[in-house]
Each structure stands twice: as C-alpha cells, then as structure tokens.
Amino acid sequence: MDAEFWTTMTLTFKLALITTIILLFIGIPLAYFLASTRSRFKPIIETIVSMPLVLPPTVLGFYLLVAFSSEHAFGKFCEEVLGFRLSFTFEGLVLGSVIFSLPFMVHPIQSGLQNLPKSLTEAAQMLGKSRTTILFRVLLPNIKPSLLTGIVITFAHTVGEFGVVLMIGGNIPGETRVASIAIYDEVEALNYATAHNYALILFAITFFILLLVYLVNRSFMHKV
C-alpha cells in the first residue's frame, strides 16, 4: 500500500468527520424545530430534508455542479466574496456531503425527540425553563441512542458516497479523490489488487461502526 492509498483513506475519513460535525450543529436545531413546530410549512421543509434519500445522487451532483460554477451567482459569490472555489475542491465536497447526508442526521434525532413524552417538555416549562435549557438538559440526554445513530449513520454514509462526489469533486488525488471513487478508478484501470485493498477496508470499517452502534444502543436499552 503506497502513500497515495493512505492519502485517499485519510481524505475519505476527514471528509466524513467534518461533514458529521457540521451536520450535528445543523441537524439538532433543525430536528428540534421539525419535532416541535406546528407550522404549515413543516411538510415542505421535511420534503426538502428528505429529498437526498430518493433523489439519484447524480441529479443532486449535477445541480450542485451548476450552482458551484463561477458562471452562476452562488459560485461567483463564493469565489469573489468568500475567496474559495467550490467545484472540484475539498470545500465543495464538504458542502455537497452536508446536503446529501442531511436526512441521515435529522431523521433519527427528529424521531427520537418526537417519541419522548410531551409531558417532559411541559414539565420543564412549568419549572420555568427556556427552550434551549429544555433541549440540552432534558431532551437530548434522553435520546442518546438516536443521537448516536444519527452521528454514525451520517459518518458511514459520507464514507460510502459516490455519485455526488464524482459529479462535483472529480478525482483529484489528495483533494477530492475519496476511497469509493478510487475503487471505481482502480477497477477501470484493471488494478484489482489495489481496488480490493480499498474495498476491504471500507467493508471492515463500515461493519464495525454499525456493530458498535447496535451494541451501544443495546446497552442503553438495558440500562433503562
């Protein structure tokens, strides 16, 4: 296994880690909003959040690519005002992954919050607590299994993403070349041995991550 192999592997997990952290900050408030709102726009927001689940990755990738291009407003804004390019860069990959993995973080947290008895929130309100205090002291500590599921599935899903990454990131070693792309590339070049190295590591890591979730969640269940 050469240096390039490790560069690709590191990049893959760096992308997954950053995406997961960003999504944790976006996902918790969004899930809290969706779980508690009575707004009539809720179905629309829920639809948008869930779209990446059913949309072909290439469709999403295509639109992101168009949006990122410096010929369009968003891409131009990023390049001229914020000073970075999004198409075929790592930053672009992170943004794409955040959008693509959004439902994997929001759904478990939202359903965890919705399954908590409403009286917990109401009891805390009657004790004079603010919405933020209620979220962090009462609600989140009681949905640890859902939080863990959200984090792990988001991470694993970002590691495994192919279509969107290929569309907006391409295959630049050390910048946008992640493991799933590398496998495809090596197979095309008939380097089955290298492809197998990537594939086996992804296979093993995914297996152990998921196993960990189920083991930990089982111990949560037993504790309660």
Added chain:
Amino acid sequence: MIELSVKKRLLSAEGSLELMLETTIEEGEFIAFFGQSGAGKTTILRMIAGLETPDSGHIIVNGTPWFDSQKRINLPPAKRPIGFVFQDYALFPNMSVKENLRFALQKGDNPAIVEELIEVIGLRELADRLPAQLSGGQQQRVAMARALVRRPRLLLLDEPLSALDHAMRHKLQDELAKIHQRFGLTTILVSHDPSEIFRLCGRLYHLEQGCIKKAGTPSEIFVKEKISSSFKFVGEVLAIEQCEMIYLLTVAIGTQVVKVMATEREREGLTIGSPIQIVSKAFHPIISPITHDDREQ
C-alpha cells in the same frame, strides 16, 4: 384568588364540544374538577397552566392577568408560578431524584429547599436513584416534591394518583392533604374518583360536556338522599364476601378499614372500589377513651 372565565372549542372522539367555564377560586382552597373523561377537566388545568390557549376569555390570578383575549395577553407557561403534577409524573429519566428537584430551582433560589422536600417526602435513601428505579408511589412523591421546589402559590394536580394501587392511593391522599395544610397552597385537583375528592377537597365542580353541571361540597354533590342520621360515613368498598344469606363488605373509611353487613339488595350494584355511604340511625354506641396503646395499633 383566581378568576376564570374561558371558552374553548374542543375536538373529542364524540365530536366537538364547547368548553365554557366561569368561576372564582379563593386563596388556599382545595378544589376538584370532577367528571367523565372527555368532559374537559384536564383542558381547564392546562389552560390555567398556559399549556393550552383558550379561544376567548380571561384568567386573572391575584390581580395579574395570565391570559386575556381582549388585551392579547398570554403569559407563557414558564412565566406562570405554578406547581403542576402530571398524570404520568413526567420525571426526567436522565436525572436522579435529587437532580430532578434541583433542576426545578431558579437562579438565586436557596438550594436548601431541595433537601427539605426530600425529607418531607421521605425519600432520603432514594435521592440518588433514577426515576426508573422507583416504584409508582415513589415516583408520584418525587413529582409532587419537584412541583413544590419553586414554592408556587398554586398547585395543579392532573389525576395524580390514578396509576397507583388502592393502598398506595390512600396513603398518598393523606400526604396530599398534609402538604396542602403545611404549605397552604391553593390546590386544584382533576379526578374522576369520588372517594378521593371526598377525602381531599372542600369544594368541587362536576363537569359534563364542557360545562359546570353542579358545584358544591363533596357531600352536597355525591350524597343524593338526605337522611337525618346520627352517624354517617363515606367509604370505599375493598372486598365483598358472601356469608350464607348476607354479605360482608370490607370498607375503607378514612384511614380505617371496617367490616359491615349488607343484605342482598344493598349489595346489588356494588363492586370493589364503589364509593358508598354508611348511615346508622338508631344504635347504641359504645364509647371508650383511647389510651396510648390503642392508638399505636
């Protein structure tokens, strides 16, 4: 003093119904809302707490408007100084007994009240346990104590004892009565159990279809026939045994359990848990002083 004048349209399983209520509750009273489920009892409590909004009307507590549809005032629940005990207790599963109580402290509150309440409810040994490790009766007491941490002037109890067994219910009714005396709180109880109301409340509202059907003291409302009697007790049937031609009823009266005879006709329609009144018109009471030893029993 609480001035209540509220209207709200409710959607229930039997269609919609208009909840209409106009009354005042005096400081320090222990009153009950009684009625079938779906009559709107819990909704009234939730409107006072701010967890539900009336369609129109006003709720004024000691001169402060908590809700006024005309002046567009609607104080959020967190701003209303109320102790609320939920039917399912709503203890925070991630916090121990003590942490549940501490969570109720406001900025600048003296934490000594937590220790005091733990003593009052008699859960010193269980203070570090999580709610899931407590029995139903213990959980109920924690919920009660937690509602008192803020030293509210108003205590709202939503069927607080309905999930408990008979004996525990009786025990906690006594504790509720004691707490009411000790803290002098205006207390509003929602219940469908006449014996509970009898034991605790000075006044009750009988709700039907969202409106007050009757209001008065428990004996005015529950005891239908007026019998001039020397002795009258209200109790609850604990057991019914048949002995040859007659029946032997075990009845809980207050904290005591007594056995009384009943004829077949009297027994008709009684089941375990039925509230009954026992009246004796002419009999020769045997009176003896209570010595210390007797009281111990």
